[in-house]
Amino acid sequence: MNFAIAIHGDAATSESPRLALRFARAAIAKGHRIHRVFFYHAGVSVANSLVVQPQGEADTAAEWAAFAKEHGVELAVCVAAALRRGVLGQDDATRYERAVANVNPVFQIVGLGQMIEAAISADRFVTFCA
Amino acid sequence: MNFAIAIHGDAATSESPRLALRFARAAIAKGHRIHRVFFYHAGVSVANSLVVQPQGEADTAAEWAAFAKEHGVELAVCVAAALRRGVLGQDDATRYERAVANVNPVFQIVGLGQMIEAAISADRFVTFCA
Amino acid sequence: MAALHIVNSSSERRTALDNCLRAASRGDTVLLIGNGVYWAVAPMFAGIAKRASDTVWCVLATDVKSRGIGTLLSTQVQQIDDGAFVDLVASHHPVVSWS
Amino acid sequence: MAALHIVNSSSERRTALDNCLRAASRGDTVLLIGNGVYWAVAPMFAGIAKRASDTVWCVLATDVKSRGIGTLLSTQVQQIDDGAFVDLVASHHPVVSWS
Amino acid sequence: MTPRRILFVISHAPQRGALALEMLDELLVGAVFEQEVSALFIDEGVFQLVDSGDTQGNVARGYRALPTYDVSEVFVDADSLKKRGLAVDSLAIPVRALTRGGVRKLVAGQDVVVPD
Amino acid sequence: MTPRRILFVISHAPQRGALALEMLDELLVGAVFEQEVSALFIDEGVFQLVDSGDTQGNVARGYRALPTYDVSEVFVDADSLKKRGLAVDSLAIPVRALTRGGVRKLVAGQDVVVPD
Numbered sequence: 001m002n003f004a005i006a007i008h009g010d011a012a013t014s015e016s017p018r019l020a021l022r023f024a025r026a027a028i029a030k031g032h033r034i035h036r037v038f039f040y041h042a043g044v045s046v047a048n049s050l051v052v053q054p055q056g057e058a059d060t061a062a063e064w065a066a067f068a069k070e071h072g073v074e075l076a077v078c079v080a081a082a083l084r085r086g087v088l089g090q091d092d093a094t095r096y097e098r099a100v101a102n103v104n105p106v107f108q109i110v111g112l113g114q115m116i117e118a119a120i121s122a123d124r125f126v127t128f129c130a
Numbered sequence: 131m132n133f134a135i136a137i138h139g140d141a142a143t144s145e146s147p148r149l150a151l152r153f154a155r156a157a158i159a160k161g162h163r164i165h166r167v168f169f170y171h172a173g174v175s176v177a178n179s180l181v182v183q184p185q186g187e188a189d190t191a192a193e194w195a196a197f198a199k200e201h202g203v204e205l206a207v208c209v210a211a212a213l214r215r216g217v218l219g220q221d222d223a224t225r226y227e228r229a230v231a232n233v234n235p236v237f238q239i240v241g242l243g244q245m246i247e248a249a250i251s252a253d254r255f256v257t258f259c260a
Numbered sequence: 261m262a263a264l265h266i267v268n269s270s271s272e273r274r275t276a277l278d279n280c281l282r283a284a285s286r287g288d289t290v291l292l293i294g295n296g297v298y299w300a301v302a303p304m305f306a307g308i309a310k311r312a313s314d315t316v317w318c319v320l321a322t323d324v325k326s327r328g329i330g331t332l333l334s335t336q337v338q339q340i341d342d343g344a345f346v347d348l349v350a351s352h353h354p355v356v357s358w359s
Numbered sequence: 360m361a362a363l364h365i366v367n368s369s370s371e372r373r374t375a376l377d378n379c380l381r382a383a384s385r386g387d388t389v390l391l392i393g394n395g396v397y398w399a400v401a402p403m404f405a406g407i408a409k410r411a412s413d414t415v416w417c418v419l420a421t422d423v424k425s426r427g428i429g430t431l432l433s434t435q436v437q438q439i440d441d442g443a444f445v446d447l448v449a450s451h452h453p454v455v456s457w458s
Numbered sequence: 459m460t461p462r463r464i465l466f467v468i469s470h471a472p473q474r475g476a477l478a479l480e481m482l483d484e485l486l487v488g489a490v491f492e493q494e495v496s497a498l499f500i501d502e503g504v505f506q507l508v509d510s511g512d513t514q515g516n517v518a519r520g521y522r523a524l525p526t527y528d529v530s531e532v533f534v535d536a537d538s539l540k541k542r543g544l545a546v547d548s549l550a551i552p553v554r555a556l557t558r559g560g561v562r563k564l565v566a567g568q569d570v571v572v573p574d
Numbered sequence: 575m576t577p578r579r580i581l582f583v584i585s586h587a588p589q590r591g592a593l594a595l596e597m598l599d600e601l602l603v604g605a606v607f608e609q610e611v612s613a614l615f616i617d618e619g620v621f622q623l624v625d626s627g628d629t630q631g632n633v634a635r636g637y638r639a640l641p642t643y644d645v646s647e648v649f650v651d652a653d654s655l656k657k658r659g660l661a662v663d664s665l666a667i668p669v670r671a672l673t674r675g676g677v678r679k680l681v682a683g684q685d686v687v688v689p690d
Contacts, residue, residue, distance in 0.1 A: 026441035050216035086180035100230035129458035156342035259359035328510030427626030
């Protein structure tokens with residue numbers, strides 16, 4: 001089957017980015033495909049490259065990036081949600097006159113339409129709430 | 131009286147940074163002093179200078195900064211909580227080899243001891259939960 | 261001195277209010293702020309009124325107004341402005357927030 | 360096809376479970392994940408069992424183990440691994456998460 | 459592809475800053491994909507349809523645009539309204555109140571359910 | 575200055591990532607200020623003292639250090655334990671169970687209360 005995944009919880013305090021990663025790994029292991037992973041609401045924080053994870057704690061963002069590369073899975077971040085939470089791509093930083101960009105380049109910054117598209121074209125759409 | 135304030139809620143989705151600001155303004159208007167405002171947990175996001183507020187929405191972070199300057203109030207951000215959430219000062223960015231720093235320089239990056247110190251030396255310690 | 265208890269979450273996180281009521285002593289004041297003001301809507305407040313009878317109840321008027329629920333409030337809850345919030349903090353001890 | 364309902368918050372946000380139970384049809388499956396697994400602790404589950412009788416209940420074994428609550432679980436709730444979570448998603452429709 | 463039935467479930471109170479507005483955005487974007495889109499307000503979510511008249515941060519004003527979008531129907535859970543002393547005609551937009559059985563049937567008939 | 579009575583109230587379940595660890599940090603920092611520090615576990619917070627044996631993200635292991643710090647006493651709400659089928663001796667550290675009246679008295683006697 002073809003799955004689409006949405007993640008609403010933040011990297012620091014919600015378990016949902018990790019729960020979604022476990023689901024995605026299990027889905028790939030069972031031979032399913034993952035159409036897109038969409039980070040919305042506080043979930044956009046997973047794409048913040050400035051996060052410094054304390055030693056000895058799991059780095060879920062790094063694991064998502066490695067997983068996506070290995071399996072060719074698209075990681076998409078909602079641009080509007082990211083702007084509100086200070087997660088900027090280079091284009092955004094330039095447009096809004098911020099000195100720096102901080103998005104992890106493994107993540108695509110996209111519009112909300114990409115979430116709806118994923119939800120309706122996948123066989124199943126699974127949301128991991130905050 | 132001398133008040134200390136703690137803010138636990140994030141800038142994008144919690145009302146607590148704004149509730150605390152209203153409280154702080156009313157306290158100053160009544161002739162009280164504010165010993166320190168301590169941003170902890172998700173509250174550290176208020177110090178993220180990369181946030182782009184949508185037009186027509188209140189910019190609580192900017193209002194906190196202006197309030198602090200006008201009344202000489204110390205805005206303190208917990209360093210450990212900030213690192214986990216990708217809010218870095220220049221020293222942190224250098225130490226952890228991140229390309230950029232993104233903290234609003236109006237905020238002091240401090241240790242957790244500053245919160246306890248504020249809590250015990252103020253006449254009242256008021257927390258605005260997430 | 262009586263304590264001031266502050267609740268800023270609605271029935272979505274009802275444990276904040278439950279824990280508050282568990283820890284509040286007779287004569288304490290409970291102040292509802294932010295989404296906590298939804299507890300003051302009459303039928304919601306009726307659901308907690310029995311356990312709430314020996315404490316004083318206040319809500320921030322600004323938060324009631326911004327939510328458009330002024331006509332729905334219980335008469336047992338007093339609306340106060342932000343300055344009165346400061347006065348409550350000054351006249352109570354300890355000040356306890358419930359998350 | 361029966362629906363799969365996913366709940367990942369504990370009694371701190373009990374409205375997630377309440378709304379889930381309100382919307383679940385007979386024969387649907389409710390999967391507790393993350394902090395949602397705390398609902399499966401026997402006395403907690405007993406509190407919702409009456410409303411939960413016509414649905415199938417599962418919890419993620421990994422989340423039970425990481426919380427150290429394996430010995431506390433209700434026998435009415437089935438522990439499954441992450442692969443079985445994927446199977447549940449594939450065999451149910453729609454898949455509904457409650458926040 | 460046949461249109462898919464998408465239900466947006468709004469179950470949280472407004473004034474959580476961005477969350478309510480982001481849900482409204484999703485719904486409005488969802489409405490342009492030529493699918494069968496509907497919305498269900500349940501629990502504290504019914505407060506999102508109470509219009510305070512404020513010009514800032516008032517999501518009910520945003521929902522007022524809904525009837526001009528291609529949204530099939532807007533539902534509210536009747537018990538959630540009653541519990542809060544609200545009536546259908548006090549809300550910002552026309553809605554259809556559902557009993558518990560109606561909520562179950564609505565959810566069971568969807569292809570995609572989007573939570574807030 | 576006379577020492578102030580500081581109470582840390584832990585009311586949330588663990589595994590919310592940083593939040594539980596950050597509360598533990600506060601408590602340990604609070605304990606070095608030579609004040610009268612105590613902690614109250616209530617509601618889902620009692621689960622923070624259940625040790626899963628995991629080496630990562632297991633806040634109960636962190637709380638095991640508490641007896642070596644200058645913390646006056648650790649309390650739990652007895653009803654919160656009972657509701658979850660937990661007993662005092664199944665927790666990671668020695669605690670004193672309080673009745674409802676005990677919780678009220680404890681809170682009323684504080685100078686500073688820090689929530690999680």
